[in-house]
Amino acid sequence: MRLLLVEDDAMIGEAVRTGLRQDGFTVDWVREAEAGDAAIRAEAYALLLLDLGLPRKSGLNWLRELRRLGNRTPVLILTARDAVADRVAGLDSGADDYLVKPFDLDELSARVRALLRRDAGRAEPLLRHGELTLDPATHEANFRGETVNLSAREFTLLAALLERPGAILSRAQLEQRLYGWGEEVESNAIEVHIHNLRKKLGPEFIRNVRGLGYTVSKPS
Secondary structure, three states: OEEEEEOOOHHHHHHHHHHHHHOOOEEEEEOOHHHHHHHHHHOOOOEEEEEOOOOOOOHHHHHHHHHHOOOOOOEEEEEOOOOHHHHHHHHHOOOOEEEEOOOOHHHHHHHHHHHHHHHOOOOOOOEEEOOEEEEOOOOEEEEOOEEEOOOHHHHHHHHHHHHOOOOOEOHHHHHHHHOOOOOOOOOOHHHHHHHHHHHHHOOOOEEEEOOOEEEEOOOO
16 A cells, blocks of 8 residues: 655654555655645555645645645644644544654554545455455455465555455556555566465466456455
8 A cells, every 4th residue: 555654854754654664555755745746646645644844835734735626535644733723623624534743653554554444435454355364454364264474565465456356456556556666666576476476375366357457356
């Protein structure tokens, strides 16, 4: 899942990006609203993590602009402003959740997962497809009653396919989910991950739709 972090504090930004990456998220990080605006126009992000105290243009003003323009990306505000009035202003300006600094990275990840479930219209915290169950909180996979060891990117790719069963995701869409800015993507990276997943889950679990991309087979 690819997220955009807009945070001008270098120490906080690095900690948040590192923590979320360890939890399997792909995180692009910018330090100003203007850069965030350019990023969100260029990429499709699942969620925006937004600091309010940004230089030149406040995060709150930028959020209002995004919502006026019809951008529906879920927004989690990260800020040191803990007054009730500030929280109300953020939520009324279009934010979906509000987390006050300093915060625990485990709580941040849990809130991100909750917002992503809500945006997908899914209350169940686990991803299920036939005999396969994925737990985004622990990155555990269980197939036919057995634990399946998946790499971080195998888990992310499989979760992307399970979030929209029946949808066909192109190689470019899967690369966009797995790799952030500055990360080198080998030409056959997606094919290698798919090959490894088929070895672990069976050759028919992930189907290749010629010329379009990949999808998960219907549960038997």
